[in-house]
Amino acid sequence: MIKRILIANRGEIALRIIRACKELNICSLAIFSDADINSLHIKYADEAYRIGGNYPSESYLKIDEIVELAKKVGADAIHPGYGFLSENPKFAEKCEKEGIIFIGPKSTTLEKTGNKLECKITLEKAGIPTLKGHKGEIKSLEDLYKVSEEIGFPILIKSVYGGGGRGLRIVRNKEELREAFLSSQLEAKEAFGRGEVYLEKYLEGARHIEIQILRDIYGNSIHLGERDCSIQRRYQKIIEMAPSPILNDELRKKVGSYALKAAEVIDYTNAGTVEFLLDKNFNFYFIEINARLQVEHPITEMVTGVDLVKEQIKIAQGEKLDLKQEDIKIRGFSIECRINAEDPLNDLMPSVGTVKYYLPPSGIGVRVDSALYSGYNIPIYYDSLIAKLITWGRDFEEARGRMVNALKDYQIEGVSTNIPLLLTILNNERFIKQDFTVNFIEEEKILEKTKMIEANKKREMEEVAAIVASLNLKVKKKKEYSTIKNLQVKSLSKGRFIDGL
Structure with a gap:
């Protein structure tokens, strides 16, 4: 133990x-x-x-x-x-x-999942659907042009190692290929120490669906439903939700079976996430396996009641899973917003400094995972994520409504955050209708709308401040006038008149 x-x-x-x-x-x-x-x-x-x-x-x-x-x-x-x-x-x-x-998983498993290309090829052989692509690394410009013509535009250049959007490039025509290829290699090399890349077909209008799995050392495995992580900017997740508003029980069962098969094929143990793209015709395509606990794991905990960190520890110390697939019931709906120390009015540049005042939201169905406090100094050396705000509701709209109110109640003073951007997304008509893909932020011009909304707020506040200042000036003048009149009356009553009043 x-x-x-x-x-x-x-x-x-x-x-x-x-x-x-x-x-x-x-x-x-x-x-x-x-x-x-x-x-x-x-x-x-x-x-x-x-x-x-x-x-x-x-x-x-x-x-x-x-x-x-x-x-x-x-x-x-x-x-x-x-x-x-x-x-x-x-x-x-x-x-x-x-x-x-x-x-976490064994080191040999991490070797398999760390090589995105080899992992994809292995699972494709096992019958798990993947996107059309080349089954080898692109080592030269000659390979690049030849393979891209075979796949057909648009294509995606991806790093063989690493993740988080580093090295990813969408290429829509032959003219963009060379520059995209070289910059992808360079970014991958800087981020992961290795610059190998490969090509696959870029899927337009897709949704990002991931399945949370648990598997013990005895081969017992379950999945805990899906998370929809389609709200992204530059391949970085911003808002996640569970379950996906677009999946029914049949699709959930289908993608869940893919995830469990993937875990079995690579001999996965502990907690992990198997990620897929979902096209407009409801076809799933495997992307990668994240062989760790995910940032967005709380929303799965909220809708299943399963403590994923405790399950990780139990599996690691050799315990058998005491949960079976039929025990996993999805209850209600949960949304997570990543609160980042970023300035939405300055293209989401990182914001560092001292948190002068901190008061997180609370209430029914509200959870905050954060290490912030008043007086805390946000360092420049690490990721800009400073908190995760999670809400739960009986359905999507209740969870969304609670999130909007919680974001408005969230008080973080001293540094800029992306809360205005999150509110723009949550109040967007397409988001409310659950009609979004991985291209949502760009298609809806969310960053530009946020800047406009904040500029209008600032202008309105300045106008209000000007009105208040004007009213204060009038009150001040009125008081001064009253004082002068009183002095005149008092002076006259004593038979004196003060010159100039």
């Missing part, structure tokens, strides 16, 4: 894991960088240890130092959270060699 877990992460996800540890009576061990010395996760953990400097390369990405620390402080297991080393096969392998439980 696991007694001590070292959490190789920071911020809200570290706090989330700490809470799960407390419920399971497991000692939580936090690590922190110099920039995170005042972070909440090190205050709530049972123990906390400095791991290095400000930058991730100096702290949260130091494999050898983290594993050595885990051994030194007697950790039975390491939970990587998401991001950083969560999908790094070398990290998992190092844990395995040192006899430390890695709370």
Whole structure:
């Protein structure tokens, strides 16, 4: 049984894991960088240890130092959270060699899922539908032009390794190919240390559907329904929801079976997400497997009642799944908004600085996962995600309405956030009608509309301020006039007249 877990992460996800540890009576061990010395996760953990400097390369990405620390402080297991080393096969392998439980898939599985192209080919052979594409890396411009003609435009250039939209390029004609190919390689090389790319057909008007799975070391597996992650900007998810408004039980069962088959084929263990695109004719196409806990896992917890972090820990310590597929019931609807420290009036540039005042929303069906507090200084070294706001309702509209009110109630002063952008999306007519695809933000010009709305608000506030100032001036003049008249009356009553009044 696991007694001590070292959490190789920071911020809200570290706090989330700490809470799960407390419920399971497991000692939580936090690590922190110099920039995170005042972070909440090190205050709530049972123990906390400095791991290095400000930058991730100096702290949260130091494999050898983290594993050595885990051994030194007697950790039975390491939970990587998401991001950083969560999908790094070398990290998992190092844990395995040192006899430390890695709370996630095996290192060999991470090798398979980390190579997006090989994973796609493997699952395609197993009968899982994939997008039309080339089954090899593009190594030259000659290959690029030849393969693109075979696939047909538009095409997508993708990084073989990594994810998060890095290295992705949509190409609609031959003239764009060379520049897109070279920039894709460069970005992939900078982000993942490897520049290999491949091509596949770009699917117009698709929705992004992902399936949450759990699989133990004995081969027992379940899925917990889907999440719709179609609201994206530059391939970065902004709003997620569960279940998808567009899927019925038949489609849910179909895509769920694909996900479970994928888990079996690659011998997956622990929690993971199998991602698909859904076309206009309701055909699913496998994209990739995210071999870790997802940022958006709370919405699945909200509609199923299953604590995914606790299930991760139980599976990691060798327990059998005590849930069967028939136990999973989808109840109601949940939406998650990612609150980012970004300025929507400046093309969502990162915003850093001190949070001068912080008050999160509350109420029925409202959950906030965050590590913010008044006085907290948001560092420049990490991702801009500062909170996750989650709502639940009996249906889509109730969840949406609660989210709108919660966003309006959310008070974060001192830094800019993307809350105005989120409100623009949630109040958009197409969104309300649940009519959206991965191109929604661009098609609806959401960023431009947000700037316009905020500019109008600012103008209205300035007009109100001008009116108030004018009224105050009039009141002030009236008071001054009254004072003067009183002085005149008093002076005359005493037989004196003050010159100039």
